[in-house]
Amino acid sequence: MTSPHSAVDLLHEMGARPGEPLNRCTFVQVGGPAEWFLAVDRREALVEAVRAARRSQLGLTVLGAGSNVLIRDGGLRGLVIKNDTRGCRQIDETLIEVDSGVRFAALARSTARAGLSGLEWAAGIPGAIGGGLPTNAGAYGSELCDVLVSVQALNRAGETVTLDAADLGLSYRDSRVRSGDLQGCIVTALTLQLERGDVAASEREIDRVESLRKANAPVGPSLGSTFRNPSVGPTAGERIEQAGLKGERIGSAQVSERHANYIQNVDVPNARAADFLALIARVQDRVASHSGIRLEPEIAVIGEESSNG
Numbered sequence: 556m557t558s559p560h561s562a563v564d565l566l567h568e569m570g571a572r573p574g575e576p577l578n579r580c581t582f583v584q585v586g587g588p589a590e591w592f593l594a595v596d597r598r599e600a601l602v603e604a605v606r607a608a609r610r611s612q613l614g615l616t617v618l619g620a621g622s623n624v625l626i627r628d629g630g631l632r633g634l635v636i637k638n639d640t641r642g643c644r645q646i647d648e649t650l651i652e653v654d655s656g657v658r659f660a661a662l663a664r665s666t667a668r669a670g671l672s673g674l675e676w677a678a679g680i681p682g683a684i685g686g687g688l689p690t691n692a693g694a695y696g697s698e699l700c701d702v703l704v705s706v707q708a709l710n711r712a713g714e715t716v717t718l719d720a721a722d723l724g725l726s727y728r729d730s731r732v733r734s735g736d737l738q739g740c741i742v743t744a745l746t747l748q749l750e751r752g753d754v755a756a757s758e759r760e761i762d763r764v765e766s767l768r769k770a771n772a773p774v775g776p777s778l779g780s781t782f783r784n785p786s787v788g789p790t791a792g793e794r795i796e797q798a799g800l801k802g803e804r805i806g807s808a809q810v811s812e813r814h815a816n817y818i819q820n821v822d823v824p825n826a827r828a829a830d831f832l833a834l835i836a837r838v839q840d841r842v843a844s845h846s847g848i849r850l851e852p853e854i855a856v857i858g859e860e861s862s863n864g
């Protein structure tokens with residue numbers, strides 16, 4: 556894993572660090588090192604770092620909270636930017652613009668407190684809103700596309716573009732940013748249309764959503780919902796359970812006893828992405844033999860295989 560000399564100078568100038576272990580930056584607490592790593596907390600710094608990586612033709616990965624990725628044990632080449640931008644601006648009574656690093660849970664609470672309704676469903680999602688854009692994050696019957704007006708993004712040439720929500724191809728856990736011609740676009744900000752709401756009613760709804768999650772999902776490091784639900788028939792979790800895979804374990808990776816679509820990290824100090832990849836493949840094979848459908852991962856699997864096997 557090597558970057559060209561001029562790019563290395565530039566990375567040093569920006570304050571990027573070599574070799575940062577990415578298990579610290581993912582919810583599941585696995586992942587090899589970043590060749591170069593930079594955390595940014597201002598939108599301008601995010602834009603500058605993305606443009607610098609593009610100009611230097613470095614590999615580039617932007618992470619929010621790392622709650623929808625599995626990073627292989629060989630880590631990530633080029634520059635990994637951890638997006639901690641947290642700006643939020645009210646444009647008019649019900650229209651807001653938020654930085655892409657803003658966390659769903661904090662945004663759901665803060666907008667509810669400001670008397671704005673529309674994001675209560677997102678209260679228990681552990682990731683950033685920009686990280687939720689590629690999969691059109693959703694829960695309890697609502698999705699990001701219900702409130703999204705437009706995004707500001709940097710295209711692959713590093714130019715700033717504004718894209719209307721209607722042009723993003725947002726559908727169930729998919730978009731043109733995840734799997735289409737907008738792959739490689741980095742979202743810097745999102746404009747959301749909320750509604751005037753009642754503070755107490757929104758906070759009650761958030762409490763309800765949070766207790767549903769506590770009752771149904773395991774706590775601790777995990778990949779969250781690992782597979783997308785098939786378009787017809789039983790959910791991914793139901794199919795995994797029907798295939799007798801609840802509790803199935805490979806190394807540190809275990810199918811949750813509580814919610815079969817969650818794969819948990821049950822041995823953090825010894826965890827390796829390879830265990831999770833092996834368990835994902837086993838689940839896919841067993842569910843395919845049992846119900847004839849091959850489950851597709853919802854999470855993004857990225858990075859290099861480890862040379863240590």
Ligand SMILES: Cc1cc2nc3c(=O)[nH]c(=O)nc-3n(C[C@H](O)[C@H](O)[C@H](O)COP(=O)(O)OP(=O)(O)OC[C@H]3O[C@@H](n4cnc5c(N)ncnc54)[C@H](O)[C@@H]3O)c2cc1C
Pocket residue numbers: 582616617618619620621622623624638655659679680681682683684685686687688689690691692693694732740741742743777778779780855
């Ligand atoms: C316990 C648990 C519960 C969850 N519950 C839900 C749920 O109810 N509903 C749901 O939809 N999801 C859920 N998730 C998945 C995840 O939290 C959301 O998808 C979240 O929005 C991802 O944001 P993130 O910042 O963690 O993204 P990351 O994991 O950091 O990134 C995800 C992908 O998006 C890319 N990306 C990140 N930021 C940007 C950006 N600014 N521009 C372009 N691409 C970017 C990354 O490179 C990566 O490919 C859950 C996950 C866990 C672990």
